[in-house]
Amino acid sequence: MNTTRLAVFSPLDSTGRVDAVVRRLADAIALGLLSDGEQLPSEAELAGRLGVSTVTLREALMALRQQGMVETRRGRGGGSFVRVPAELDLGIHLRTFAVEELRDLGDHYAAIAGAAARLAAQRSLPSDLAPLWRSLAEMADAESSAERRRIDGRFHIELAAASQSARLTREEIRLQADIGPLLWLSHDEVGGHDGVAAQHRAIAEAVQQNDGERARALAERHVLDAIDLLIELRLRVQE
Structure with a gap:
C-alpha cells in the first residue's frame, strides 16, 4: 500500500x-x-x-x-x-468563503505545503518521486479543466506523501478537499495552466535535487500566488 x-x-x-x-x-x-x-x-x-x-x-x-x-x-x-459525487459548481462554492477566510486558509496551506516540500527534498527516494513526474505528464495531456483539477490535487498529495509524514499527508488531503478545486478555478479564470505547470515542475525538480529550502519557498509561493488570484476572483463575485 x-x-x-x-x-x-x-x-x-x-x-x-x-x-x-x-x-x-x-x-x-x-x-x-x-x-x-x-x-x-x-x-x-x-x-x-x-x-x-x-x-x-x-x-x-x-x-x-x-x-x-x-x-x-x-x-x-x-x-x-x-461512489464519486458529481462535480461541484465551483462558482457557487467560492461564494461560501469570505475573503478573510480565503487569506487565512492560504496562509495555513502555504505553511503545510512548504513543510511537506522541504521534507520531501530531504527524505524522498527516487521511487517516491515517480508519481510526481507521472502526474505532471498526465496533467499536460489532460483534456478538461475537471481532469486537470483532479490531477493537480493528486500531485500535491503525492508531494506530501514523499515527505514520509502521514500527518502532513492527511492535512494535505484535508486542505485539498477544502480549497484545492477552488485554487485551480483561479488558474482557469486567467488561463494560467502553463504557468501552473511550470511551478509544479520547478517544485518537483527542487525536491529531486534535494534542495529543501528552494522546494519549500517554491511550494509556498505556488499556494500564495493561487490564493491572491482566487481572492481577486472572489471580490468580482461579491454578492
Whole structure:
C-alpha cells in the first residue's frame, strides 16, 4: 500500500467520532484517492485500520450512503463500494468563503505545503518521486479543466506523501478537499495552466535535487500566488 493510501486508512485521533470517519473517507472519495466503484475493506478490517469501533464505522458508512458517496450491496460479492459525487459548481462554492477566510486558509496551506516540500527534498527516494513526474505528464495531456483539477490535487498529495509524514499527508488531503478545486478555478479564470505547470515542475525538480529550502519557498509561493488570484476572483463575485 502506497504512502497516500496509508494516510487515508491510518488510525484517527483517539476521539474516533463518526464525523471524523465521514470526513476522512469523504475527502478521499472527493479527491479521487478512492476510485469510483472501488470496494472498501470489510467493516471489521476498516474499523481496525481507522482505530474505531465497528458501531462508529457503521454509522459513518450510513452517513456516506445518505450523501451518495458509498453504496452497500448485500449477498455474495457484496460490501461497501465507493461512489464519486458529481462535480461541484465551483462558482457557487467560492461564494461560501469570505475573503478573510480565503487569506487565512492560504496562509495555513502555504505553511503545510512548504513543510511537506522541504521534507520531501530531504527524505524522498527516487521511487517516491515517480508519481510526481507521472502526474505532471498526465496533467499536460489532460483534456478538461475537471481532469486537470483532479490531477493537480493528486500531485500535491503525492508531494506530501514523499515527505514520509502521514500527518502532513492527511492535512494535505484535508486542505485539498477544502480549497484545492477552488485554487485551480483561479488558474482557469486567467488561463494560467502553463504557468501552473511550470511551478509544479520547478517544485518537483527542487525536491529531486534535494534542495529543501528552494522546494519549500517554491511550494509556498505556488499556494500564495493561487490564493491572491482566487481572492481577486472572489471580490468580482461579491454578492
